[in-house]
Amino acid sequence: MDGSSRLISRRQLLAGSSAFLLIAPASVAAKQAAADVEGNTATAKSLVDTIEPILSYDTSYNLQLAIQNYEAFIAANGSWEEPTRETFGLKLGVSRRAAALLKRRLMINGDMPLEKRVNDEFDAGLDAAVRLFQARHGLVINGVVDEATFYALSVPTDYRLNQLRLNAQRIDYWAKALSDRYVVVNIPAATIEAVEGAQVVQRHVAVVGKVDRATPILNSKVHQVKFNPYWTVPKSIIEKDMIRYMNEDPEYLTKFRIRIFDGKGNERQPTDIDWSTDEAVQYTFRQDPGPENSLGRCKIDFYNKYDVYLHDTPQKSLFSENARFxxxxxxxxxxVETLISWLLRDNGGWDLPSVQAAFDSGTQDNVALNVQVPIHTTYITAWANRQGTVSFRDDVYGFDAQGLVSFG
Known part of the structure; x- marks a missing residue:
């Protein structure tokens, strides 16, 4: 059975996943390990969040090296062993035979230095290796073999090799459109990179589209930033969500300062609408600016036919989750304020304090970029940096399973 036929869906793996170069220099993380778990976390992040952009020709070259290493490993050993049930729940201070098996596995991945003998202790070195494994998965870095980490360990070797090959082709295809300065939204990782001069100058955690309301893949240009915007609710959300919310709580619109307007611009009251039907889709729903506004304090517009954009959010807690879809x-x-200050730098007078002041003012203001910045929303589930760190993510939209390279 080849790698493409063993692809694992998001429904089988509960969270995003990642593995590493089999001879990765990333093992330096274990060498630097100490009892200080915060130090282990910082080291893991430093090996993953390097200055190389996910979308670049350099990444394509690094992926080719990773492919060679995975091919060599599979030729010599087949697939690595799946974790045992006893692996689940392992953490610092636990003594269990499964800890020794986990060490062997993480040595194969390059997360720990090779040793001839290992003991059953979940020690500082194993803590560092697990945190590095989690960092490369894009998982919450806690040093515990929790559910998401366990399932990531269960992904077979040939599945990972297939991801490497497929994403090398994608990056080669997309890299042709790159300029000196651009923004990349990597959907499977739910992250954003601001890139300039072939280096990442900012990296942001993101929340992207659900499986059934996917973020579209496209190339465009950021042309405008709206401060303290109104939010006009898309008809699809009125139909799928708003009607249900109102049936559950008739005060929903009032609580969230969402007003209703008819086709002539006249304001209507929630009691004017029969919420047992789909009558609501005939009206325009608009949320006033403010802290509870679904767009938060700003909206970043780029040209597209899907009516999608980047924006702030009042739901900050979502950024700390494993799977942000x-x-x-x-x-x-x-x-988002740091991204805006970078986007508006050619407008003059815009820096981080001035962006924050615009947020705090509560005043609605639309600012057109003097220099429009290219933006690419992409689908990369495997990439590598020059340190030898290879990261993987879950095939949340099923595009790996379909073998898609271009998305025209």
């Missing part, structure tokens, strides 16, 4: 296609950005 909650939106209806738009992309929510953590620490």
């Amino acid at each position: 909650y939106s209806s296609g738009c992309v929510r950005v953590e620490q």
Whole structure:
């Protein structure tokens, strides 16, 4: 059975997943390990969040090296063994035979230095290796073999090799459109990179589209930032969500300062609508600016036919989750103020304090970019950096399973 026929769906793996170069220099993380778990976390992040962009020709070259290593391993050993049930729940301080088996596995991945003998202790070195494995998965870094980590360990070797090959082709295809300065939204990782001069200058956690309301894949240009915007609710959300919310709580619109307008611009009251039908889709629903606005304090517009955009959000807690696929296609950005200051730098007078002041003012203001910035929403589930760190993510939209390279 080849790798393409053993692809694992999101429904089988409950969270995003990642593995590493089999001879990865990333094993330096274990060498630097100490009892200080915060230090282990910082080291893991430093090996993953390097300056190389996910979408670049350099990444394509690094992926070719990873492919060679995976092919060599499979030729010599076949697939690595799946974790045993006893592996689940392992954490620092636990003594269990499964800890020794986990060490062997993480040595294969390059997360720990090779040793001839291992003991059953979940020690500082294993803690560092598990945190590095989690960082490469894009998982919450806690040093515990929790559910998401266990399932990531269960992904077979040939599945990972297939991801490497497929994504090398994707990156080669998309890299042709790159300029010196651009923004990349990587949907499977739910992250954003601001890139300039072939280096990542900012990296942001994101929330992207649900499986049934996917964020579209496209190339475009950011042309405008809206401060303290109104939110006009898409008809699809009125139909799929708003009617249900109102049936559950008739005060929903009032609580969230969402007003209703008819086709002539006249404001209507929620009591004017029969919520037992789909009558509501005939009206325009608009949410006033404010802290509870679904767009938060800003909206970043780029040209597209899907009516999607980047934006702030009042739901900050979602950024700390493993799988951040909650939106209806738009992309929510953590620490969006720093991205805006970078996008508006050619407008003059815009820096981080001035962006924050615009947020705090509550005043609606639309600012057109003097220099429009290219943006690419992409689908990369495997990439590598020059340190030898290979990261993987879950095939949340099933595009790996379909073998898709281009998305025209």
